[in-house]
Amino acid sequence: MDVAAAFDAVAGTYDEARRRLVPCFDDFYGTAVEVAAPPLRAALESGRTPWVLDLGAGTGLLSLLLTAAVPGVRVTLVDAAPRMLAAAADRLTARGVAHRTVLADLTDPLPEGRYDAVVSALAIHHLDDAGKRALYRRAADTLVPGGVFVNAEQVAGPTPALDRRYDEVWVARATALGSEDAELAAARERMRHDRPAPVADQCRWLAEAGLVDVDCFFKSWRFAVLGGRRS
Numbered sequence: 001m002d003v004a005a006a007f008d009a010v011a012g013t014y015d016e017a018r019r020r021l022v023p024c025f026d027d028f029y030g031t032a033v034e035v036a037a038p039p040l041r042a043a044l045e046s047g048r049t050p051w052v053l054d055l056g057a058g059t060g061l062l063s064l065l066l067t068a069a070v071p072g073v074r075v076t077l078v079d080a081a082p083r084m085l086a087a088a089a090d091r092l093t094a095r096g097v098a099h100r101t102v103l104a105d106l107t108d109p110l111p112e113g114r115y116d117a118v119v120s121a122l123a124i125h126h127l128d129d130a131g132k133r134a135l136y137r138r139a140a141d142t143l144v145p146g147g148v149f150v151n152a153e154q155v156a157g158p159t160p161a162l163d164r165r166y167d168e169v170w171v172a173r174a175t176a177l178g179s180e181d182a183e184l185a186a187a188r189e190r191m192r193h194d195r196p197a198p199v200a201d202q203c204r205w206l207a208e209a210g211l212v213d214v215d216c217f218f219k220s221w222r223f224a225v226l227g228g229r230r231s
Helices: 003-008 014-021 025-045 061-069 082-094 129-142 160-176 181-191 199-208
Strands: 051-055 074-079 099-103 115-121 143-154 212-220 223-229
Touching: 014 181, 025 061, 025 115, 025 143, 025 212, 025 223, 051 061, 051 129, 061 074, 061 082, 061 115, 074 082, 082 099, 115 129, 129 143, 129 199, 143 199, 160 181, 199 212, 199 223
Parallel strands: 051 074, 051 115, 074 099, 115 143
Antiparallel strands: 143 223, 212 223
């Protein structure tokens, strides 16, 4: 089963487990929204409608949080899993959010347009390192001056020992929040597709892509929010 099929198989129940499987859910997603919001608000204040590109959008969770925080934003959602993308479209339509969906893989050309923010949550780690670097360059090229790229991501530890510790902490915290063996096993099955990279490597790749003010804005063990700005 490929990545898209693995996520399509759980499209109807995927979000129910997010707060258990992402134990730092509020800070993780909240930081991503905080980093992405300023150029969107600036565009609105100037009288221009801002556009957001959501890469690997899944069920639209990050887009929903971002458009709730900054009403008036238009969103382009990209995902390779059609059922996940359909769920996202339904939810955004129900909330009156202007959007378009693009069924595509993250290795495909990005949708045409210029974006005030390019965002992603828990998707880019499915690419190998060369794929991540290439996507970072393409994402940076789509940004308007002053636009931001934000990746709320699952990352690898900088050493094998720390990576193992990341996993131990994740299991303990998810279990404490009510995640049972079957849910953890299903998550591990999806994680077979994961190719996470350490924070330091990814920040370097973002800078190499031409972004400035690159930083890790939040980190809790294996969950981190990385990003930068186009000058």
